[in-house]
Amino acid sequence: MGNNTTQSDQVILKDSIFRIGKVFSVEGRQVKISVDKQKNASHLLYKGELLKNVSVGGYIKVIKGFTSIIAKVESEQVKEDLSFDGRYNKEENKINRILNVKLLGFIQSNKFERGIKELPLIDNECFLLDKDEIEQVHDFVKKDDVPLRLGSLAEESGQPIKIGVNGLFASHVGVFGNTGSGKSYTLAKLYRTLFEEFRNDDKFRKNARFLLFDFNGEYNLDDTIITDKNVINLSTKTQEGKEKLIFNESDLLDIELFSIMSNASEKTQRPFLSRTLNFYSTVSNSDNPLGFFKNMLRKRISDVLKMSDKVRAFLLLDYLKAVLPPAYDMNGIEIDLAEELDYHNNSNEFIWNGFYLRQNPNQIMNTALYKQVDEYTFSDNFISRIIDFLYLQLIYDVISNRAQNEHISPAINKLKSFQRDIGKVLEIKKDGQSDFWNGNYFSVINLNEANINMKKLIPLLVSFKLYSEHKKKKIDQTEHSLNIIIDEAHNILSYSSQRESENWKDYRLETFEEIIKEGRKFGVFLTIASQRPSDISSTIISQLHNYFLHRLINNKDIDAIERTISYLDKVSFDSLPLLPTGVCILAGLMAQVPVVVKIDEMEKKHEPNNKTIDLVNNWRDKVQ
Template identity: 35%
Template structure:
């Protein structure tokens, strides 16, 4: 039996006004052993319309002043509330949407906490719970099949509980479904602050943690050779121009692909390049400088010594070394003196990064001698390549066959420079996304999934960054926009956590299906939420700037109604390493006292 607390006195569109009885203002009511919450803002009320219970949410309340008699000074007050219908209960099942509306004098009743919980997902059909409803304190089971089959956005200012929500979601997933996920799904966390490298989400011995560090010997990310030796990737990494530098990079990669399987092809390439440079009928002075750089790359001291003493005669157009030998089409300097030195070069020590730089210089030297390219047009991309390679070598390792995939892989970028934090997520995402797409067992619908989790996503998905080349930034955003737009058909899903959602590309935000929104106070962030999320009601929006720590508005395609969820805090050993400093404990005692 329900508790009748009022009656309908006005219906205007979807706005319903109720007169609340005087004895119905308690905060909590127990009736026949069942707990009910009184009538207040954001509480739920049922209005009986025949055999239908129309479920409404309280949006506002006010007092109406009345007099007993016109000539009397005695007054009394009628409490009125405005409610909005959110659905209806038929045959003990809740249905979302406005289908039925009440009539004047229809009775309004309280809904028990159990019934309110069943509306939002407290049923026992799922045991995937990360918290409880804020006001009703009823544990809510989330629709995990819909949740992880979508793109997720977790937003909130620093200290609002955003990281705990992210960790709680995936900790609960692995706790409940760990056995069933193996060999069917992969999870990749890009961790900018090193918050998930210990026992968070999974025990450290059950996941692969890659700690990248440019300042010491640490782990390196294994990238497939085919993804590294890619013209588009290298052109963007080195900010190559469209008309001259990008065609140059393609010539380098095409030449490597053509002779890759020929034994000692790189040694032959070096020898032929030097022969062109020092046996040409019209030697080029730029070729001498390029050959000196090549000698440094191959680390051959006799060749470096020989080239150090080389001079160029501009009038007669020939090279001459310190011993007086001439190097041109008429001289015997190359065959007699230089060829034996070049032939003895050992290139076995070269890694992929050194090989790339070597091939760049060899190609440019050959192009300059043959007149295919101008030195000053290509030289800037070589300088950028050498600068970028120095940083990439400490965090990347190019391999032909990648290691077997792990169920959960954490890439920590905590000890990387800001430049590497911009570049590396692009390579990591492209590597995993391309590998997943070309999988033979993908099928339709996909039989395997890839979940890319990016904490502090504004670091790499921001349109406001001015520290990088515009073309490179556009490509990085386009890659993630492709994943968020097309990834679903391949079973690839993004989870983004950020304290500044307004900085993230609007295209990416608009494609997110489900949101966990913690406290946000910035006007741009609130405006973005208002314009992007169509499933968010007015009263929920108004609560976002004042949400307590750990509380969030949950809404999206997986949920019938927006709800305010209080996320359970994880145990300290499982929480992300992002706790606030306890100044009372830190400053409590002087260390010498």
């Protein structure tokens, strides 16, 4: 009996210390609590330890029968007790504290469940959470998941925050924060922790793939995030580029991609591109592709040299010369292949060496233009090769009155602007496997030295290719997963960019929106990090499952988060501009409640290369 009495006394003592007040108003999820007057101190003493008293941002427990309802304090106010008599009471007792709390969930079978099971009643008692209950509320790892420690509660440094591998990495993740807030550090820490846990598992190395697009060269150092990774440094600044991504021709023979690269109009240019790609496919699949193309080129030369429309004929001559390789005389000076041709205006036909070619078509094969076809070879540059096919198709379409030059040539010229840059960053092969991984599970594509066109095009091409490959696999037959990581995601996911056409922008956003809407079914997951969430498509932000929110100061960015993220409470939103560096709000499907987390440190060699330079150290002479 003595032991039972002691335990009972301890329970009574604990309840008296942990009790903070009672419910006096219930309006849906919004509940008001009247705080006991003796609980107005900032801290409470229990078993020799100081406990932090209830305050804004803290959690409380409402007891309704055998149910423990958990709520978060969003605000508080004070009211003066007008009936206070100072002769018999302490001065502080004339103040009544009122807590405005929002219901979050309930504890059942020692497990916190998010959602409202039932509402409290007036006069239900309210208590602080004890240590076990705090751990239950902040336990985000499901029973069958693997926990990874991310950091600790910012306000309770002794409370670790762990995330579940399935809960986070089998989801779409957003990491947002202004420059210097710790956004890139958090991104690196997430994947560093994951790789450290699984890097020695053979199934992980076989089935998992992670691809990071690095726009500013922050992750390409040898040890950043992890040492055994594959880094591909792309550059458009040098003559040949540094390294190249390997693509198959079939990866790029897509009407959507070519329409975007050439900024093709829907009604005229897109059908022309489609005909050209069909023409290319027909030639490529023939027994002798080069011979096939040469014969078609000879046929087009004959057709042009028999034309009676002088203006169109000379225009098409220029296109033929653009396709044919240049010819040189004995002194190495380039020859004009059409210089030996004259045009008789009265009879409206070409003349060569005194022969009227429409009347003597057998003489066409003797012209320099026709003979130069023998010197033609396919270019190693895939885009250059396609442009030759475009010119040949255009010549045929103009002759057959199927298209007009002024409608089609802008699309070819636009594609030509990509020609040199694509050759610097892509190696396109006819057959074989294209491999971004080099036998590794983690690849970084460094776009720091690529120009703006390639920075927008490469992530689209690579993501489109990899996502398409995953879609072709049957879900029940594959164990493979792909996590696409995009740092500084506003570079390619912005809907307000003025540097590109609407078609190009729409296609790029639609591609990534499809990945974020449908990718989970195919094992493709997206992690995006950005300092400007207001620039990113709201569709993409709203479809993310989990968020790490660092300091955001710009009102547009905060508004964008508030409009699209339903997991945050008012206290969390209000704290966004005030978060210290390295501290973020974790919210989403994985987290039972939004929490403010201080991210654990990692070794400096694994940090991203994005530190602000130390001006004082660089400017001041060292003391001798």
